[in-house]
Amino acid sequence: MRLFGYWRSTATWRVRIALGLKRVAVEQVALDLRLGEQRARDYLARNPQGLVPALELEDGTLLTQSLAIIDYLEERFPEPALLPGDAVARARVRAFAQVIACDVHPIQNLKILNRVRDLGGDPQAWARTVIADGLSACETLLQGQNGPFAFGDAPSLADVLLVPQLANARRFGVPLDWPRINAVEAACNALPAFQAARPEMQADADA
Numbered sequence: 001m002r003l004f005g006y007w008r009s010t011a012t013w014r015v016r017i018a019l020g021l022k023r024v025a026v027e028q029v030a031l032d033l034r035l036g037e038q039r040a041r042d043y044l045a046r047n048p049q050g051l052v053p054a055l056e057l058e059d060g061t062l063l064t065q066s067l068a069i070i071d072y073l074e075e076r077f078p079e080p081a082l083l084p085g086d087a088v089a090r091a092r093v094r095a096f097a098q099v100i101a102c103d104v105h106p107i108q109n110l111k112i113l114n115r116v117r118d119l120g121g122d123p124q125a126w127a128r129t130v131i132a133d134g135l136s137a138c139e140t141l142l143q144g145q146n147g148p149f150a151f152g153d154a155p156s157l158a159d160v161l162l163v164p165q166l167a168n169a170r171r172f173g174v175p176l177d178w179p180r181i182n183a184v185e186a187a188c189n190a191l192p193a194f195q196a197a198r199p200e201m202q203a204d205a206d207a
Contacts, residue, residue: 001026002056004043006033007202010105010164011066012053017160018070020193022077026055030204067101070157082157093151096141096158100165104134108168127172135169138162139178148187159188167199
């Protein structure tokens with residue numbers, strides 16, 4: 001399999017973490033978003049959104065959207081599981097992940113920040129507000145959860161989504177005043193899969 005991505009893309013980062021936790025090796029193909037390589041004709045022919053990540057399977061099938069890719073990995077490589085066995089617990093983990101994937105990340109990414117700037121707004125202030133609101137909700141969702149990770153004794157989809165988003169929070173200067181979130185991040189960062197997935201560890205990272 002081949003993973004098309006960009007070293008600083010938080011969506012690609014999520015997939016790298018999931019692959020690492022499941023010990024699935026892939027070839028990584030770097031697309032430099034700053035140079036517009038994701039809009040190259042041959043890539044758009046396969047992924048019309050022109051976004052990363054994309055996972056090319058052994059038969060050439062291309063999967064897009066980070067959560068859909070992680071769902072595929074969860075079904076094909078079920079151990080270790082990123083979703084709990086109980087239906088209610090699974091719903092809670094998915095809800096937490098979707099706060100980040102649906103309500104925070106999409107409206108603080110580069111495309112939206114450029115539009116905020118074009119409309120005369122302050123993109124940095126916009127991003128800080130969006131991220132702080134989302135992470136405050138996440139902190140509340142984690143109250144009463146036991147274990148070192150977001151929802152128990154092992155990392156789940158929630159942790160896979162949370163750690164890259166915290167990097168974005170720091171990049172935009174959001175104060176990380178959430179004790180439970182900070183403790184979860186520390187537990188995740190102690191694991192080799194999270195360490196290896198970090199942007200600065202990627203071959204295409206800026207020196």
